[in-house]
Amino acid sequence: MTDFDYALDLQNVSFSWHKRHAPVLKIAEWRVEPGRRIFLHGASGSGKSTLLSLISGILVPTSGQIKVLGTDLTKIGGMARDLFRARHIGVIFQQFNLLPYLSVEANINLAVKFGKRHDANHNDIGVLTQRLGLDRSILTRKAGQLSVGQQQRVAVARALINHPELIIADEPTSSLDSDTRDEFMRVLLESAALNRTTVIFVSHDKSLGHYFDQEISLHDLMQAGETKA
Numbered sequence: 001m002t003d004f005d006y007a008l009d010l011q012n013v014s015f016s017w018h019k020r021h022a023p024v025l026k027i028a029e030w031r032v033e034p035g036r037r038i039f040l041h042g043a044s045g046s047g048k049s050t051l052l053s054l055i056s057g058i059l060v061p062t063s064g065q066i067k068v069l070g071t072d073l074t075k076i077g078g079m080a081r082d083l084f085r086a087r088h089i090g091v092i093f094q095q096f097n098l099l100p101y102l103s104v105e106a107n108i109n110l111a112v113k114f115g116k117r118h119d120a121n122h123n124d125i126g127v128l129t130q131r132l133g134l135d136r137s138i139l140t141r142k143a144g145q146l147s148v149g150q151q152q153r154v155a156v157a158r159a160l161i162n163h164p165e166l167i168i169a170d171e172p173t174s175s176l177d178s179d180t181r182d183e184f185m186r187v188l189l190e191s192a193a194l195n196r197t198t199v200i201f202v203s204h205d206k207s208l209g210h211y212f213d214q215e216i217s218l219h220d221l222m223q224a225g226e227t228k229a
Contacts, residue, residue, distance in 0.1 A: 089168060098158075104146070156184075
């Protein structure tokens with residue numbers, strides 16, 4: 001998927017939880033070029049996670065157009081959006097969302113199963129985890145036995161294994177201490193840079209802004225008539 005000018009292209013997007021209620025999110029325009037690293041911040045409850053759900057196709061806007069990697073998510077059905085997300089978007093959650101009773105390799109393989117890299121094998125997973133600072137021996141351990149720092153690297157590996165064109169990270173550093181947080185940022189962004197992956201990173205912690213190409217507040221994004229990354 002290379003025939004697009006923008007990794008993200010949002011036009012006149014509005015979202016309401018109920019049709020009769022006022023929009024909780026309203027963006028006139030937002031465009032992000034491929035390969036950019038964007039830091040989006042805002043207060044808790046401001047709509048950051050809602051925006052990520054719209055970009056990843058979990059939610060659909062009440063009105064407007066959302067193009068991700070050239071695909072208009074507002075014109076395809078739920079199953080097609082799920083497949084698109086699995087094949088083209090790597091998602092890193094705040095709580096990592098690993099299955100504690102499965103091995104590290106099995107957790108990463110879940111992304112392989114539903115993604116586009118059906119040829120990814122044990123060696124591919126081992127190489128990736130080693131690049132992220134994990135010994136191959138950890139692949140057989142259950143995710144629930146890992147430290148927080150190890151779990152974060154497994155979450156990054158799961159997001160990267162399919163070589164996604166877009167990574168979405170939703171407050172992934174909120175439970176980490178400063179040293180672990182800095183290492184997480186290094187690992188994530190260095191890995192994304194290898195494939196020129198676009199990164200949309202959401203946090204309320206403004207101190208993380210220096211890691212990114214552009215820093216923008218959700219409030220400003222919603223207020224602006226035109227905002228280009």
